[in-house]
Amino acid sequence: MIRSCLSIILVFWLHGTFARAYWQQEAHYKIEVSLNDTLHELHAFLELTYINHSPDTLNYIIFHLWPNAYKNHETAFARQQLGNRTTSFYYSTKKKRGYIDDLEFRSNNKDLSWTYDPLYIDIARVNLAEPLLPGGKVVITTPFHIKIPRTYSRLGHYRQSYQITQWYPKPAVYDREGWHPMPYLDQGEFYSEFGSFDVKITLPDNYVVGATGVLQNPEEIEWMNNKAAETASIVDFSDDESFPPSSKTTKTLHYKQDKIHDFAWFADKRFHVLKGEIALPGSGRTVQTWALFTNEEADLWKKSIPYINDAVYYYSKWVGEYPYDHCTALLAALSAGGGMEYPMVTVISSMPDDKALENVIIHEVGHNWFYGILGSNERDHAWMDEGINSFYERRLLETLHPGRNILGDADSTVLAKWFDLQHISLREDEYLGYLLNARRSLDQ
16 A cells, blocks of 8 residues: 555656646847958857846856867866867967957946956856846857867867857757856767857958858848859869968858757858759758858868758758758868868768768768757767768768768679678778777777
């Protein structure tokens, strides 16, 4: 009898626990930023509207200040690099490193006190002037300045080619487990609140920019369309990779987007541009697709629009319709793997051949679903973006290339027959890659 009563109580308790309404916090960003491409710096101003949908009263907000990951040799990123036996950042000079500073958090015309995390200088606690009640919102502003590091991971520059990612003060996620502060790492990724972005970028007007969000400037849209037509007419690309002088005049590009949790942008005066479009299989809605690349791998990238189109089409068919108006892939410097995803835009590093480029573009575009839309905690549950996304990536490659095996196209691979590999599929390749690392105790 006692056991039955306890069981009934447990059932009602569990029902009450799991029936509790789900909630997510909301973060809306307005950012104005200007690029100094002589000193490799950003000067910016942030206005953040933070909405508390939780049942809790908040007295402070945890912010990520990830550019500080590049400030010295003691950060979590720096230690991780050494742990992975990568020494380029450890031996970097102060001039080549980066940071964020000039922060002055304010709300309702009041200065807010704030402190760095005792362990990590890329995390800060900002104390609110008044408690933020459930259902309430607070507007927080701050200027900020970023010294852009050389490209040691994701945020960085190579001469006057800029990869501006994980760059603005960003609130950590607050969910039913509490705050999720996390230092920047380039292995084990992110967890972010959804909201909207309204971003204005000022830079010399001969830069080509690929970014999250929908471009609001009609004259820039026309310029990009003309660049795309010009690129499409090129038969033989030059091998010149030099940077042209920056224009003396500037332009301010305006981007807006709702229902996303991050914003990244990439700028290079040398970018060629290709434009395509794909009709989604369910609704028939048209998505614009863009490829931005330099002369470095132009012969590979001139084939890239179909790769982007295939990813957008098949992921929409199998997983759920792509919710945004454009999808962009671009070639730029990157030290954290072969590619990195951001909402609506993905950056791809140098690739050895067209098969590798197709593979990585499909994978990184696919992250618009598994990371971009799913929005899981990638630091704690990496399989929920990398694992699921890799499954669909391989499914798509097998759909497009049914004869391809672990070493390439089966009908042209002598090595596959010599080593009895012709029956190992692309999907099994992933498992073998895992075993290779697991047997060396590197599967984490």
